[in-house]
Amino acid sequence: MAAGGGNGGGLFSAAWGLWATGFGWIIATDFRGAARRFHGMSQKFTLFDRATTxxxxxxxxxxxxxxxxxxxxxxxxxxxxxxxxxxxxxSG
Structure with missing residues (x-):
């Protein structure tokens, strides 16, 4: 399918919106410590030295x-x- 044609853009927006809503509410409300775990994982996997970040x-x-x-x-x-x-x- 060509870029920008068909219903791909609408379906992508719907999928992204559903993911963003779920991710956002789970992390923002800190459901079962999700924000603390996400923050800890992001600090664990830094690319640079932790002392300078x-x-x-x-x-x-x-x-x-x-x-x-x-x-x-x-x-x-x-x-x-x-x-x-x-x-x-x-059909024609």
């Missing part, structure tokens, strides 16, 4: 996740709206 706390991670939680539903619904297949008028 700036360390952001769990509050920053939760704030960024809150942005995902708020941006997810509009993207999800707009993706569902744009992925509707129009009815065919004829």
């Amino acid at each position: 700036s360390v952001n706390g769990v509050g920053f991670v939760r704030c960024v996740a809150g942005v995902f939680a708020l941006a997810g539903p509009p993207s999800w619904f707009s993706g569902l709206w744009n992925s509707e297949i129009p009815p065919r008028c004829g």
Whole structure:
């Protein structure tokens, strides 16, 4: 399928919105310590020396996740709206 053609863009937006909503709400609400675990994993897998990197706390991670939680539903619904297949008028 050509880029930008068909319903791929709408389905991608719907999938991204659903993922962003779930990820954002789980991390922002710190469900079962998810934000602390995510922050710990991100600190564990840094590419640079830990002494020279700036360390952001769990509050920053939760704030960024809150942005995902708020941006997810509009993207999800707009993706569902744009992925509707129009009815065919004829076979010719």
